[in-house]
Amino acid sequence: MSQQFLPDNPLPQEVRVPDEMAVFSPEVEAEIDRHLAKYPLKRSAILPLMFIVQRERAGFLDPPGVAYLANRLGVRIMDIWEVATFYSMINTEPVGMYHLQICRTLSCKILGAGTITEHCTRRLGIKPGETTPDKIFSLSEVECLGSCGTAPMMQIGFDYYENLTTGKVDELIEKCRSGELSNGVR
Amino acid sequence: MFIGAIGCEPLQLRRVNLENSRSIETYRKNGGYEALRKVLDRMSPDVVIGEVKKSALRGRGGAGFPTGMKWGFVPKDSPKPKYVVCNADESEPGTFKDRYLMERDPHMLIEGMLIAAYALGSKATYIYTRGEYRYLIEIMDRAIEEARAAGLAGDKILGTEFSCEIYTHTGAGAYICGEETALLNSLEGLRGHPRMKPPFPAVAGLYGCPTVVNNVETLTAVPDIIKMGGEAWQKLGTEKSGGTKVWSVSGHVNRPGVYELPMGYEDMEKFIMEDCGGIPNGRQLKAVIPGGSSVYIMPASDIVGKKVKMDYEGLVAAGSMVGSGGFIVMDDTVDIFESTKNLTEFYKHESCGWCTPCREGTDWLVKVFKRIARGEGRPDDAQLLLDIVDNIEGKSFCPLGDAASWPIQSAIKKFPEDFKRHLLPLTNGKESGKEGLPTI
Structure with a gap:
């Protein structure tokens, strides 16, 4: 279910026992501890921890990050992959610094989501599912994000941008290019 | 975007347009946590469940199962811990009411969850929020901290023997996790596959323990039911569909938004054409999907002049369903x-x-x-x-x-x-x- 961002390499990443395990700062470790404390079983924290590891490891779960998760949660490497590949927000491939996710479901669609996607494709030179060669932008079409009353919309990282027009999209893209806009990853 | 009530006093949306509506001070100044006080001071868990049964509150996530009955299924004599889980995985296309309820009035959800936890004997509760709603998780976390600081969550709530923790949890982009058993699997750290029923979650849910999973809007209705009494709340709506309901309206309407209506609101045509401002650009109404994308689509001919009553029975009679209450309105340009x-x-x-x-x-x-x-x-x-x-x-x-x-x-x-x-x-x-x- 997760999107492939390397069109010339459609095979999933090689799954192997990595030689190295990711290491995180004491602050990140403390954040992870706070999540683990919520549950009677450690495994329940798998999704919150995946978001943290993905944020700290350049936007996706790399083998050292996966090894860390397995070790921290006391499960097998394969258990981590099993869950990671199910959820569309967990990246198993690298994504661009700014991940533009445009809602394509009905309410957004009838209010112009198609125009927004086409406009982004033209401006960025990439189709949905692709990343620019400079790794700044990834573009995706995603399913309903609960922003139907303020359609059309897109999400950049975790941040919502609503009531979009092509003009607003241009502004956003400019702000991404100049580094003014947060990439919404947290 | 419009947020407010039509045809009734706002209950669920009472505070959403106030300044600082998220803060615990605003909530308490406007009647907040009075229901929890009342429950802890003078109501037994059975009486609380009885009031919810009397209210004819039905699950607002989509299935419309009577909430009081669901709570009644939890075995009282089970030695296992019991869990209350709030389903905030709102992903049904056309539905965004839970988002605004949590964004504007997070303490109402906390109070509803605490009352549910008290009624069911639960000491730990989880709010399962869809991963895309990260900003709502941050809002809920802050609200939970405020409640804890005020002695309204955690140990010995309001100085009584009742203790309960509220935790937020994140999904990661899977619609299926709105299905309650898939949600529980996801919360246990597994792929979000649905489970075989029976056993129902009320008997064997989270970690195999008795669990109630309720939608956000279901839980936010609870404080008012307790304050007004179940019967009075039910009378706001109809006999089988009690109270008020929050609808999300999107698509080709002049005034999309979140609308609270009494159950049994008399005319869907009036709702779309007048309350929601009608169809923009002089176009004609073609079709409406009234309950989130999963329900039967209704052509304009089934709505115009038909006085479709907006409640569970009325929409079934008109050939569709209430579902999650997500209206998608389409004009005659839509194929x-x-x-x-x-x-x-x-x-x-x-x-x-x-x-x-x-x-x-x-x-x-x-x-x-x-x-x-x-x-x-x-x-x-x-x-x-x-x-x-x-x-x-x-x-x-x-x-x-x-x-x-x-x-x-x-x-x-x-x-x-x-x-x-x-x-x-x-x-x-x-x-x-x-x-x-x-x-x-």
Whole structure:
């Protein structure tokens, strides 16, 4: 279910026992501890921890990050992959610094989501599912994000941008290019 | 975007337009946490469940199951811990009410969860929020901290013997996790596949313990039910559909938004044409999906002049369902074939892959839709779609299969012209048109 961002390499990443395990700062470790404390079983924290590891490891779960998760949660490497590949927000491939996710479901669609996607494709030179060669932008079409009353919309990282027009999209893209806009990853 | 009540005093939306509506001070100044006080001071858990039963509150997530009955299924003598889980995985296309309830009035949800936890004997509760709503998790976390600092969450709440923790949890982009047993699997750190029922979560849910899973709007209704009394709250609505309901309205309307209406609001046409400001750009109303994308689509002819009552029974009588209360309004520029294709692609993307009818069926449906959209529709393709749907509906492991089927069934039945237009004509009993059509 997760999107492939390397069109010339459609095979999933090689799954192997990595030689190295990711290491995180004491602050990140403390954040992870706070999540683990919520549950009677450690495994329940798998999704919150995946978001943290993905944020700290350049936007996706790399083998050292996966090894860390397995070790921290006391499960097998394969258990981590099993869950990671199910959820569309967990990246198993690298994504661009700014991940533009445009809602394509009905309410957004009838209010112009198609125009927004086409406009982004033209401006960025990439189709949905692709990343620019400079790794700044990834573009995706995603399913309903609960922003139907303020359609059309897109999400950049975790941040919502609503009531979009092509003009607003241009502004956003400019702000991404100049580094003014947060990439919404947290 | 409009947020407010029409035809009744706002209950769920009482505070949403106030300044600093998120803060605990605003909440308490406007009647907040009075219900919790009342429950802890002078109501036994059984009395609380009794009030919820009297209120005729039905689950607001989509299925409409009576909430009091659901709470009543939790075994009292079980030695296991009990859990209350709030389903904030709002992902049904066209639905965004829970988002605004949590964004504008997070303490109302906390109070509802604490009352539910008290009634069910639960000491730990989870709010399962969809991963995309990260900012709402941050809002809820801050509100929980405020409540804890005020002695309203954690140990010995309001100085009583009642202790309860509220935790937030994040999903990660899977529609199926709105199905309660898939949600529980996800919360246990597994893939979000639905579980076999029975046993129902009330008996064996989270970590195999008795669990109640309730939608956000269901839980936020609870404080008012306690304050007003179940009967008085029920009387705001109809006999079988008590209270008020929060609807999300999107699509081709002049005033999209979140609307609180009394259950049994008298006329859907009036609601769309007057309350929601009518159809923009001088266009005509063509169709409405009234309960989130999974319910039957209604043509304008079933709404205009028909006085469709907006409650569980009224919408069933009119040929659709309340579902999650997500109105998608479409004007006469929309091709219902295209809109149905769009939703079918949604269900294909979100099918979890656990059972064959849904996994394979939704994939086949999309293949047929795409072929028709390429201009290669065969005369009997509408029938083919119905045949595939017939092999999904009622035969899938969880209701996602039904949800994928109903939009197609109703669209072909109510808008046959929109489908026929895309299909090649039948000539001399044979298909006309292109040679060597690809087999799909």
